[in-house]
Amino acid sequence: MRGIMIQGTGSDVGKSLITTALCRLFVKDGIKVAPFKSQNMSNNSYVTMDGKEIGRAQGIQAEAAKTAATVWMNPILLKPRSDLQSEIVLFGKRAETLSGRDYREKFYRKGLEAIQSSLDYLEKEFDVVVIEGAGSPVEINLNDREIVNMKVAELADVPVLLVADIERGGVFANIVGTLELLSPDERSRVQGLIINKFRGDIGLFQDGVKWLEEKTGIPVLGVLPYKEKHQIDGEDSLSIKSQFNAKQKKPIDMVVISLPYISNYSDIEPFLYEEDVSLRFVKDSAEFGRPDAVIIPGTKSTINDLHEIKESGLHELLFDFVKDGGFMVGICGGFQMMGTEIIDQTGSDTGDKGKRVKGMGFIPARTNFFEEKKTIRVKGHYHPNTKLNGNELIEGYEIHLGKTEIFGEDASFLKLENGRNEGYYSHDGKMIGTYVHHLFHNDEWRNKWLNEIRKWKHQAIKDVVNTQELKEERYDNLAFNMKSHLNWEKIKDITYGWDKK
CATH class of the missing domain: 3.40.50.880 (Class I glutamine amidotransferase (GATase) domain)
Known part of the structure; x- marks a missing residue:
């Protein structure tokens, strides 16, 4: 498969937003592209045109890719119903409700089959697939049966870009620690690093970039500034709450x-x-x-x-x-x-x-x-x-x-x-x-x-705000702003050159 996977050093480091931007960037280069996430855990879902249910993030990414969202882009959706149980939505339809333990023990093989069939379909229909991981690829207690990160990269046989969030602190330890905990084969897939949510003068981080590249032997392909109010639909309630400023009083x-x-x-x-x-x-x-x-x-x-x-x-x-x-x-x-x-x-x-x-x-x-x-x-x-x-x-x-x-x-x-x-x-x-x-x-x-x-x-009445027209502008602005801080040509070289190795 020709594609690239976005993995992170942890949750909420910006994987979904970066995947969305890359989908729009490939489209603007004339490439037929699709997003993919093997397993999503979110109660924020998206209904496809044929009435099936997938993760909201993949629906948004499909819009950015200018293609219709399908269940092949997110074959497994977990919708939490309590702290211990989640409803499993398989290929857009409610399957069963299981505990986390039962899911790992009973669903693993079925999940792998669903992921492989989805990847096979997307490979036939699209030129490039941008794959989003989940959480961290080095959750040691879960990695023997994981179906969201390196196992997916292996099934799709694609290179990986590792994203870290500098805002939460410890970015050097997060990156080096993640790479150290990967197996040699997994580590060889990591072809680039991206630092996200940087505040201040990015020029002051050049020493940090040099240190990371010398320490890891992996190029830093972008230092992305913290972007407030990007207004791209969030995957979870924390992301949407952060976009509203409750302290700002309005009429x-x-x-x-x-x-x-x-x-x-x-x-x-x-x-x-x-x-x-x-x-x-x-x-x-x-x-x-x-x-x-x-x-x-x-x-x-x-x-x-x-x-x-x-x-x-x-x-x-x-x-x-x-x-x-x-x-x-x-x-x-x-x-x-x-x-x-x-x-x-x-x-x-x-x-x-x-x-x-x-x-x-x-x-x-x-x-x-x-x-x-x-x-x-x-x-x-x-x-x-x-x-x-x-x-x-x-x-x-x-x-x-x-x-x-x-x-x-x-x-x-x-x-x-x-x-x-x-x-x-x-x-x-x-x-x-x-x-x-x-x-x-x-x-x-x-x-x-x-x-x-x-x-x-x-109060005075107001005219209609046309959000439908603004949506396309959002995707274009996101892609333009992110491209200015990414080594986009290098990312394309990694994507297109991997299958020749």
């Missing part, structure tokens, strides 16, 4: 309930582009304050996270917030929590068959959990009974186990193209529940909703 104060098992947090990223919106993640009553709007996001464990909301004291504050006329939107699991009752009929949410809990009681709805998971792309328009002006097309996707019944036909939010009524919309529009992820990525709708809040606060 619209928006709160996102920070759930322990929050999922698909990319739903709220379009608010980064709204100049008058400040967004805060809140996990307990002391942080709540007096927001104008509240978003209850999706979750991988609805009933457990509902319990956390009640225990934290947020439920009472949310009740007062609604009573005082605040704007609230619940998406997926958040929508389920807003109803009057949740029934885990099959135990698919909690493992406790028949478990019943009271919801928050904000909307007249009952949710029942079943075994079959729904993943589907959807399109629709405002339901006629909402009396919303405009005929904007709403696009998004659904990923959920539960089915929610609304009491009252006139309360639906959307009329989908298949004729199905979807979600809940209160008579005054201040209370909305929906299963449609990426609702706020629909620019006209987001603008309409925000303008209602602006009018309620006696």
